[in-house]
Amino acid sequence: MPELPEIEATVRLLDAAVRGGTIESAMAPGLATMRTFSPPLDALKGATLTGIDRRGKLLLVHAEGGGLPGPSTLVLHLMSAGRLQLYEKLAGPRDRTSRVLLRIRGGGAASPAEATTGPGGDAGPEAPDALGAPAIAVPGTEAPLRELRLREFGTKQAAWGKLLPDAELADDDTLSTLGPEAWPDPPDLSDLPPRRTLRGAIRDQRVLAGIGRTWSDEILWQAQLAPLRRCGDLDHAERERLRTAMVEKLGGALDLYLHGGTGPDGKRRTPLALPLPDKLPLPLQVHRRTGDPCPRDGTTLLAVHYEDDEMTYCPTCQTGGKPYKDRRLSRLLKD
Ligand SMILES: [Zn+2]
Known part of the structure; x- marks a missing residue:
């Protein structure tokens, strides 16, 4: 599933493209998608889309006006197979991947360069107040209707949304239970739960927000730390190494998505542009590369499997020359 760097790149591009636009309609063809009913999704009709950003792996679409009771936020969780994309063409009624559809007119007068630096030129994601002024429409031209579409691939309907007045946002347990952001400025990690494994803890959204199974493998490899070590066993220098790896790995991936360049995997990439591809090309060195040589020392990379992980x-x-024995692992990986 998309993790912090993929979600951050997505919201930057989408924000620059639609901010300031008017929401002409809002629908949830995926019947089980919306988890809130008041205000109804339809209250977004006529509202101004004031910005798109994220918290952890959640996408936040901000709006005000229309039938909304006040500034409100559509919180979207992509789960494992969802994507938020912008299309020039509207979805057909038979598109079974659609979960939420927002039809938007106008917006996006921000320069494309703004997407790569973030709203207001600030690279940080934690600036909900700095979303910038709504775009100014060009008089005499009606902007084409575009569709912001939450799609979900596969058979499961797991992606979900909540429409909440901003006044209720902080109290909603979806957001209130999230730990601090893993990027750009994670905490010093001395508070990691001591009995948990490193890999279990850093991808627990209540401990740190933004990391999943993909980037946890990359970060722990970068930091040269055994994924199943207990958090409490780390000394100060190791915690620092982990924190640095986190900032570098997540920030490095985002930088590649936005600006292109040669990734740590040696592949050259062009900057991402809309429409976003269904599958982003992740610049990975170890995750899902079992059997390949370690880029650092050439040792064959090993894997432990647990359910779909x-x-x-x-x-x-x-792990200092010791491969993990399989028997005790499913229990630890569950952590
Ligand atoms: Zn190695």
């Missing part, structure tokens, strides 16, 4: 690690530079 796969943890990849290097038995030389991460």
Whole structure:
């Protein structure tokens, strides 16, 4: 599923493209998608889309006006197979991947360069007040209708949304239970739960928001830390290494998505542009590369499997020459 760098790149591009636009209609063809009923999704009709940003792996579409009781936020969770995309063409009635559809006219007068620096030129994601002024419409031209579409691939309907007045946002447990952001300025990690494994803790959204199974493998490899070590066993220098790896890995991926360049995997990438591809090309070095040589020391990368999870690690530079024995792992991986 998309994690912090993918979601951050997505919201920056979408925000620059639609901010200031008018929502002409809002629908949820995925019947089980919306988890709130008041205000109804339809209250977004006629509202101004004031910005798109994120908190952890949640996408936040901000709006005001229309039938809304006040400034409100559509919170979207993509789960494992959802994507938020912008289309010039409206979805057909038979598009079974659509979960939420927002039809938007206008907006997006922000320069494309703004997407790469963030609203107001600030690279940080934690600036909900700095969304910038709504775009100014060009008189005499009617902007085409575009569709912001939450799509979900596969058979499961798991992606969901909540429309909440901003006054209720902080109290909603979706947001209130999230830990601090893993990027750009994570905490010093001395508060990681001591009995948990590193990989379990750093991808627990209540501990740190934004990391999932993909980037946890990359970060722990970068930090040369064994994924199943207990958090409480880390000394100060190791915690610092982990924190640095987190900032570098997540920030490095975002930078590649927005600006292009040569990734740590040696592949050249062009900057992402709308419409976003269904599958972003992730610049990975170890995750899902089981059997490949470790980019650091050439040792064959190993994996531990648990249900649909796969943890990849290097038995030389991460676990000190000792491969994990499979028997005790399912219990630990569950952590
Ligand atoms: Zn290695």
